[in-house]
Amino acid sequence: MNNARVNRIKDVLFKYFGIVCTLSGLIILAIFILNILIDGVQRIDWSFMSSLPSRFPERAGILTAWTGTFWIFCLTAAIAIPIGVGAGVYLEEYSKKGWLANLLEINIANLAGVPSIIYGILGLEVFVRILGFGASLLAGSLTLALLILPIIIVATREAIRAVPKTIKEASFALGATKWQTISRQVLPASASSIITGIILALSRAVGETAPLIVVGALAYVPFVAKTPMDEFTVLPMQIFNWVSRPQHGFTINAAAAIIVLLCFVFLMIGIAVYIRNRAQKKNPW
Amino acid sequence: MLKESGEMKDRIKGGSYMLESKNVNVFYGDKKVLQDVTLQVPENTVTALIGPSGCGKSTYLRLFNRMNDYIENFRKEGDILIDGKDIYRKDAEIEELRKTVGMVFQKPNPFPKSIYENVAYGLRIQGINNKDVLDEAVEKSIKKAALWDEVKDDLKKNALALSGGQQQRLCIARTLAVEPSIILMDEPASALDPISTAKIESLIYELKQNYTIVVVTHNMHQAGRISDKTGFFYLGELVEFGDTKQIFTNPKNKKTENYISGRFG
Numbered sequence: 001m002n003n004a005r006v007n008r009i010k011d012v013l014f015k016y017f018g019i020v021c022t023l024s025g026l027i028i029l030a031i032f033i034l035n036i037l038i039d040g041v042q043r044i045d046w047s048f049m050s051s052l053p054s055r056f057p058e059r060a061g062i063l064t065a066w067t068g069t070f071w072i073f074c075l076t077a078a079i080a081i082p083i084g085v086g087a088g089v090y091l092e093e094y095s096k097k098g099w100l101a102n103l104l105e106i107n108i109a110n111l112a113g114v115p116s117i118i119y120g121i122l123g124l125e126v127f128v129r130i131l132g133f134g135a136s137l138l139a140g141s142l143t144l145a146l147l148i149l150p151i152i153i154v155a156t157r158e159a160i161r162a163v164p165k166t167i168k169e170a171s172f173a174l175g176a177t178k179w180q181t182i183s184r185q186v187l188p189a190s191a192s193s194i195i196t197g198i199i200l201a202l203s204r205a206v207g208e209t210a211p212l213i214v215v216g217a218l219a220y221v222p223f224v225a226k227t228p229m230d231e232f233t234v235l236p237m238q239i240f241n242w243v244s245r246p247q248h249g250f251t252i253n254a255a256a257a258i259i260v261l262l263c264f265v266f267l268m269i270g271i272a273v274y275i276r277n278r279a280q281k282k283n284p285w
Numbered sequence: 286m287l288k289e290s291g292e293m294k295d296r297i298k299g300g301s302y303m304l305e306s307k308n309v310n311v312f313y314g315d316k317k318v319l320q321d322v323t324l325q326v327p328e329n330t331v332t333a334l335i336g337p338s339g340c341g342k343s344t345y346l347r348l349f350n351r352m353n354d355y356i357e358n359f360r361k362e363g364d365i366l367i368d369g370k371d372i373y374r375k376d377a378e379i380e381e382l383r384k385t386v387g388m389v390f391q392k393p394n395p396f397p398k399s400i401y402e403n404v405a406y407g408l409r410i411q412g413i414n415n416k417d418v419l420d421e422a423v424e425k426s427i428k429k430a431a432l433w434d435e436v437k438d439d440l441k442k443n444a445l446a447l448s449g450g451q452q453q454r455l456c457i458a459r460t461l462a463v464e465p466s467i468i469l470m471d472e473p474a475s476a477l478d479p480i481s482t483a484k485i486e487s488l489i490y491e492l493k494q495n496y497t498i499v500v501v502t503h504n505m506h507q508a509g510r511i512s513d514k515t516g517f518f519y520l521g522e523l524v525e526f527g528d529t530k531q532i533f534t535n536p537k538n539k540k541t542e543n544y545i546s547g548r549f550g
């Protein structure tokens with residue numbers, strides 16, 4: 001056999017290897033989701049969404065869990081978005097480049113890789129104990145905001161960096177100040193990438209369990225949170241609690257709650273993808 | 286700033302040129318890229334800066350609207366004067382300077398916005414948002430840039446959908462809207478096809494009536510066609526500066542002669 005033919009065979013072999021790898025990942029995911037759907041979908045109805053938790057699986061619902069998740073989502077967004085985007089803009093546009101900037105950059109990248117439970121411990125010490133917020137929605141949201149800040153900062157910086165220098169030059173050359181250039185050119189041009197990053201970060205926050213357990217989110221909350229200082233639970237906590245119970249009824253409840261959580265996360269990712277696709281048509285870079 | 290040509294002659298006699306550089310050196314870090322450049326530009330003229338690439342033409346041009354300030358280790362010695370005033374003095378306002386000194390870049394760089402908003406931008410950032418004022422300024426500027434007939438029905442269209450030549454004329458219109466008295470152009474036609482280039486050239490010729498224009502080009506024929514004065518840069522030095530006709534027909538310096546006759550560059 002000549003060399004070209006060997007290479008061609010290698011090429012084909014690798015192609016099939018790639019297909020098998022991709023498919024096995026997809027198939028496993030599909031089986032998992034199908035399994036959950038079969039178990040849980042008939043359990044989702046209005047009373048499941050609007051009932052408080054209960055000792056009896058047929059009567060238990062996820063009202064406190066999904067309202068808690070919704071609270072956490074909104075509060076975390078309100079805290080993390082302004083700080084994350086602000087820090088990203090500062091680091092990219094204002095800070096002097098030098099060893100300090102490098103140190104910050106490396107550390108922020110590293111923070112994104114710190115296990116989430118470490119953030120939980122930090123949150124417990126700082127927000128729950130020192131600042132005295134207790135095991136409240138506020139403490140939980142602050143903790144999750146810290147967790148996703150590095151992601152938002154990095155996404156913001158990358159989005160800003162992708163705006164061509166020529167656009168900024170054009171703005172300056174017309175007499176714009178730095179802030180006018182940032183607010184009227186740089187941010188609008190990078191908004192869609194920043195928003196995409198924010199949504200993906202938030203969908204991660206919504207799925208987190210470990211840091212909230214450490215901060216003290218409860219497994220059983222018999223009321224809907226009314227203020228940020230209330231105690232709370234969230235969907236992943238509720239799911240975690242149900243799957244660890246022996247009764248089959250709770251396993252079904254857990255599957256149903258997983259479907260609700262997945263729908264929420266997929267919806268957010270869908271929005272992110274939609275925004276990105278729409279923006280790609282508008283901006284050529 | 287004064288625009289009537291009658292007064293212009295007085296000003297020059299009085300010693301105040303529109304643009305002037307006195308013994309200017311520029312460094313990027315330790316590297317010296319401009320060496321003792323002294324040059325004077327009278328009002329309502331077109332001055333062409335020619336020379337091989339890398340000899341410091343862009344660096345020199347960008348001194349006059351302080352665009353080099355953004356380069357980290359940029360350093361300048363000597364004085365840059367506009368209308369007799371040092372634009373690098375301590376209390377100089379960069380934003381005000383740039384309203385007087387507009388710039389057109391090598392590659393067309395319209396904002397990813399509508400044609401209208403591109404032209405209105407320079408006024409909006411000054412806080413002018415009155416629709417009638419903006420409408421009028423946008424129309425006037427686009428007309429002056431010889432683009433009106435091509436875009437008048439579609440001012441809402443995204444500027445990035447225009448052709449390269451149209452984009453560059455839009456960038457000129459955008460600059461004119463701020464009503465500068467000086468326009469700096471850094472190889473404004475080098476990215477364009479011959480027909481678009483011809484349009485830009487005749488536009489520069491038109492604009493000379495009301496503006497002082499400095500244009501960098503490495504196309505010598507272009508310099509010959511459009512400029513009143515020509516400066517030849519070589520390795521960071523202004524080798525020769527004079528009337529375009531003289532530079533092209535009777536250069537005093539051997540290096541200029543070699544460059545003009547195409548022996549290097």
Ligand SMILES: Nc1ncnc2c1ncn2[C@@H]1O[C@H](COP(=O)(O)OP(=O)(O)O)[C@@H](O)[C@H]1O
Nearest residue numbers: 313318336337338339340341342343344345356
């Ligand atoms: N930001 C920069 N940092 C360091 N050196 C630069 C920078 N910009 C340009 N130079 C150098 O300065 C010299 C002059 O460049 P430039 O003014 O762009 O020349 P021209 O426009 O005539 O081609 C070149 O040697 C170039 O490499």
Ligand SMILES: [Mg+2]
Nearest residue numbers: 342343344471
């Ligand atoms: Mg250049």
